[in-house]
Amino acid sequence: MEAADRAIMEKDFDTLMSFYTEDALLVIEPGRNAIGKCQIKNAFIKISEYFDQGLKVKQDGLEVLKNGNTALVLAHTVVSAPNFPAVKRSATYVFKKSEGNIWLCAIDNSYGHEVIRKPLI
């Protein structure tokens, strides 16, 4: 996770893509997803531009629930940028163990429960 966060901050999108499965899903914002490395890379380039190239990502507490070759990762993620006050998100990720025993991100949802369309009553 730290290496991925560093790649985001260094705008090293090729390294960043090496942490994703070929068909990974990234939640760009609730209701809008990027599917596959090509779309995800383009999304990160646009996200980086949106944040004036100064996006900072930090995991502030993290837990992994593993089941065979699948892992659910829950994290408190802090996102900030020079033009954007720090926001804490309850991020949820699904990782899969690929050949060579490397864990890759299959579902990247930094918004956590914010993706639920129906509001909590």
Next chain:
Amino acid sequence: MEAADRAIMEKDFDTLMSFYTEDALLVIEPGRNAIGKCQIKNAFIKISEYFDQGLKVKQDGLEVLKNGNTALVLAHTVVSAPNFPAVKRSATYVFKKSEGNIWLCAIDNSYGHEVIRKPLI
């Protein structure tokens, strides 16, 4: 999800187990997990006893993020019982598509981000 919630409320634990993978992980409470159908069934029997056989579970808003044979489900889950005031949890589940195209629960974490040991600063 509704069929599983109904099975919990009707204490039909054999039907309930049919919604889980063989090696599924259930978070009993943060820091304590049941692994596999046998442990999960025993955990549900004890949970049911704890709630005076009157446990009620309701999903109040739900979103599915699918990637191939894996799905991340985020739900606002309301848990209540005659001896227990209603609690809203931000539940996170991972489902896997098994042979026969049936989706089974592989990771059942009704506590969501409460499983993170380090508190959010």
